[in-house]
Amino acid sequence: MQVFLTQVLNGLQLSMLMYLLAAGLTLIFGLMNILNLAHGAFFTLGAYCGVVVAGSTGSFWLALLVGPLLPLLLGVVLQSMVLQPLAERGRSTHLDLALLTFGLLFATAGAVEWVFGSAFLSIPTPVALSGHVNLLGISYPVYRLFIIGVGLAVAVGLTFVFDRTLLGATLRAGVDNRAMVAALGVNINALFAVVFGLGAALAGLAGVIAAPLTSVYSQMGITIVVETFVVVVVGGLGNLRGSFYASLIVGMTNAMSQAYLPEVEMFAIYALLIGVMIVRPQGLFRNVERVA
Amino acid sequence: MSNEVTMARTSTAREGITLASQVRRATLVLATAAMLGALALPWLSASYATTLAIEIMIAGIFASGINLLLGGTGLVSLGQGMFLGLGGYGVGIGSTVLGLPLWLSVPMTLVVVAVLAAGIGAVCTRTRGVEFLLITLAFSQLFFGAAIKLRLTNGSDGMSGIPRPDLTFLGLNGDNPVVFYYYVLIVTILVAAAMWRIVESPFGSILAAIRESERRAAAMGYAVSSYKVGAFIIAAVTCAVAGILQSQYTYFINPDSMSWQLSGEGVLMVIIGGTTSIVGPLVGAAVFVLAKQGLSILTTEYMMFFGIFFMLVVAFFRNGVVEALKSALWSKP
Numbered sequence: 098m099q100v101f102l103t104q105v106l107n108g109l110q111l112s113m114l115m116y117l118l119a120a121g122l123t124l125i126f127g128l129m130n131i132l133n134l135a136h137g138a139f140f141t142l143g144a145y146c147g148v149v150v151a152g153s154t155g156s157f158w159l160a161l162l163v164g165p166l167l168p169l170l171l172g173v174v175l176q177s178m179v180l181q182p183l184a185e186r187g188r189s190t191h192l193d194l195a196l197l198t199f200g201l202l203f204a205t206a207g208a209v210e211w212v213f214g215s216a217f218l219s220i221p222t223p224v225a226l227s228g229h230v231n232l233l234g235i236s237y238p239v240y241r242l243f244i245i246g247v248g249l250a251v252a253v254g255l256t257f258v259f260d261r262t263l264l265g266a267t268l269r270a271g272v273d274n275r276a277m278v279a280a281l282g283v284n285i286n287a288l289f290a291v292v293f294g295l296g297a298a299l300a301g302l303a304g305v306i307a308a309p310l311t312s313v314y315s316q317m318g319i320t321i322v323v324e325t326f327v328v329v330v331v332g333g334l335g336n337l338r339g340s341f342y343a344s345l346i347v348g349m350t351n352a353m354s355q356a357y358l359p360e361v362e363m364f365a366i367y368a369l370l371i372g373v374m375i376v377r378p379q380g381l382f383r384n385v386e387r388v389a
Numbered sequence: 390m391s392n393e394v395t396m397a398r399t400s401t402a403r404e405g406i407t408l409a410s411q412v413r414r415a416t417l418v419l420a421t422a423a424m425l426g427a428l429a430l431p432w433l434s435a436s437y438a439t440t441l442a443i444e445i446m447i448a449g450i451f452a453s454g455i456n457l458l459l460g461g462t463g464l465v466s467l468g469q470g471m472f473l474g475l476g477g478y479g480v481g482i483g484s485t486v487l488g489l490p491l492w493l494s495v496p497m498t499l500v501v502v503a504v505l506a507a508g509i510g511a512v513c514t515r516t517r518g519v520e521f522l523l524i525t526l527a528f529s530q531l532f533f534g535a536a537i538k539l540r541l542t543n544g545s546d547g548m549s550g551i552p553r554p555d556l557t558f559l560g561l562n563g564d565n566p567v568v569f570y571y572y573v574l575i576v577t578i579l580v581a582a583a584m585w586r587i588v589e590s591p592f593g594s595i596l597a598a599i600r601e602s603e604r605r606a607a608a609m610g611y612a613v614s615s616y617k618v619g620a621f622i623i624a625a626v627t628c629a630v631a632g633i634l635q636s637q638y639t640y641f642i643n644p645d646s647m648s649w650q651l652s653g654e655g656v657l658m659v660i661i662g663g664t665t666s667i668v669g670p671l672v673g674a675a676v677f678v679l680a681k682q683g684l685s686i687l688t689t690e691y692m693m694f695f696g697i698f699f700m701l702v703v704a705f706f707r708n709g710v711v712e713a714l715k716s717a718l719w720s721k722p
Contacts, residue, residue: 132523191522196653196660196703199653200702204693204696204697206693207690207694208690323526326523326526327527362538363538364530370524371524371528374527
């Protein structure tokens with residue numbers, strides 16, 4: 098029972114990390130139709146920014162604050178100066194832009210390796226969050242609970258922005274009917290750049306908070322991006338709320354199979370994805386989404 | 390495609406005809422030169438060039454398989470690496486575990502791949518666009534995971550000792566790089582010829598119709614889904630052929646050959662070469678392998694330049710090197 102509870106918490110922690118990545122990815126897809134394979138690159142960059150800041154200032158909290166800034170900036174630049182102009186010149190968003198971001202994923206991994214070498218780095222767990230806490234009879238690391246907290250906070254924050262603000266309303270409208278939103282006088286390109294940047298910043302944030310738990314290395318983003326795609330598809334492409342539930346499903350599947358069925362660990366989530374695509378190709382949660 | 394349209398618009402019919410015959414003659418000359426060069430290569434240059442050429446041809450066969458889906462049918466698969474890996478593992482299991490001779494294990498592998506591809510293709514081709522890309526990716530990750538986890542395939546260490554063809558009845562030794570080079574060259578020519586036949590056949594025309602407008606093809610009464618599954622099977626078998634050659638070339642197969650990075654590299658080869666011709670994937674594979682080799686000689690950080698190189702290709706040479714060369718050589722102001 099105690100082992101099971103630990104696994105549930107581990108699964109929850111993994112889910113929240115995946116949600117941070119999936120939220121940006123699904124919004125970028127829903128709004129711009131771009132399959133952003135470079136999303137993993139922002140994860141890597143955030144982690145390395147965090148390592149540099151934490152290493153030079155010794156403050157995890159400063160790293161948490163500064164880490165997402167570079168991905169944010171790069172995301173805005175990438176969308177407004179590279180992807181948008183190419184899309185306007187009639188490039189297929191599905192194939193060409195996906196491939197371009199595929200190249201970027203590798204260029205980033207290479208650049209990071211060039212600057213930092215291929216060593217495995219890490220950020221030390223901040224003092225305030227180190228140690229264990231007794232929870233329902235088990236001793237659980239505080240830092241993992243912190244990740245769960247960050248994930249939930251981001252989920253609540255994003256839901257609030259999405260449901261209750263003008264930006265959110267414009268976003269929902271943009272996912273529904275892009276041309277109509279542009280016709281109503283919204284600067285859709287600026288909106289795209291903002292969303293792309295915010296998505297990248299969330300991926301960077303995920304990179305920083307993952308750094309004390311996992312090792313930071315140049316190809317860390319390449320491995321995680323595929324798992325994030327599973328979340329995004331299971332939740333329904335472009336469906337923010339769906340990707341929250343989907344990250345719970347995928348994170349739990351991953352954690353449970355690691356603990357109890359290590360033979361299927363590598364492919365349990367892909368079997369899940371294939372199953373979902375056969376039964377409900379539009380994602381599990383398309384109907385949950387409120388259409389404004 | 391768009392180049393041809395502008396060409397027809399800007400030149401008179403007569404110029405168009407002479408242009409077409411010029412193009413045809415030049416293509417013939419180039420093809421003959423390439424063929425003679427390929428035949429003579431082992432005598433002309435050092436063994437390094439021969440091994441590079443072997444790698445190019447294997448990558449070219451892989452890219453040709455991808456191009457039947459991408460250029461021929463308009464389906465972007467990010468999972469063809471799984472068939473490359475299945476080809477290699479098929480021969481690996483057949484030869485080293487079951488102890489079968491190659492003349493038995495190779496056809497068996499191809500049949501198994503075809504059957505698997507029929508099942509996977511039936512599922513995948515129900516989707517299109519980005520969903521197709523993602524579901525093929527999921528299937529390849531499934532096989533990637535299986536290859537790592539299964540004891541039969543020796544986990545992430547992979548299988549070694551995969552034999553090259555035994556050619557002693559011809560008085561040749563398959564382990565000799567030059568002999569292996571000609572073996573791969575013959576297979577490449579056969580695959581290219583088969584691809585050309587398929588694309589030019591009525592079957593290929595229907596695939597092109599599906600690429601241009603699936604609805605219209607369906608409305609004309611073609612069983613669109615069967616044709617797509619057919620294309621999927623042929624593409625899978627072609628990729629498996631590349632996988633068999635690859636595993637024989639290195640005497641080795643490991644799960645990396647099923648990784649999604651490799652599938653992505655294959656798609657990029659097709660994009661570099663261009664999707665509109667049979668030689669496109671081969672040219673793309675050549676550019677890809679040479680660029681990779683050149684960069685890794687020049688710098689240890691080739692991955693960064695490699696990524697940048699691809700971004701530039703996708704951004705500026707979308708129609709591929711072959712089309713870019715054609716329009717540079719024969720464009721009229």
